[in-house]
Amino acid sequence: xxxxxxxxxxxxxxxxxxxVSDREREKRNRFMEGLNEDxxxxxxxxxxxxxxxxxxxxxxxxxGLRNRKSRVQPPAMQGSRPNVPGAQPxxxxxxxxxxxxx
Numbered sequence: 001x002x003x004x005x006x007x008x009x010x011x012x013x014x015x016x017x018x019x020v021s022d023r024e025r026e027k028r029n030r031f032m033e034g035l036n037e038d039x040x041x042x043x044x045x046x047x048x049x050x051x052x053x054x055x056x057x058x059x060x061x062x063x064g065l066r067n068r069k070s071r072v073q074p075p076a077m078q079g080s081r082p083n084v085p086g087a088q089p090x091x092x093x094x095x096x097x098x099x100x101x102x
Contacts, residue, residue: 003062006034007055027051039065 014021028051042061048054
């Protein structure tokens with residue numbers, strides 16, 4: 001679930017818990033508790049000042065993380081080589097196998 005979806009659902013559920021919705025700090029804390037650990041840490045480090053700021057920063061950070069993941073290329077597999085047309089595979093010297101001593 002995206003942060004935007006979570007925030008919409010969270011907001012709709014606030015109607016059922018007036019003791020939370022009427023208290024800014026409680027609302028912020030409850031919202032933050034529902035974020036995954038990485039997002040929670042990043043939003044908290046950004047020092048949000050209100051519930052709306054929590055939501056905005058969480059959405060911005062999520063978008064930034066998503067964009068970063070889409071730009072990062074997966075690391076090349078170890079030992080893999082690019083497929084170059086006409087290139088010969090590497091030749092390795094053959095070593096005679098030694099038989100185990102009995």
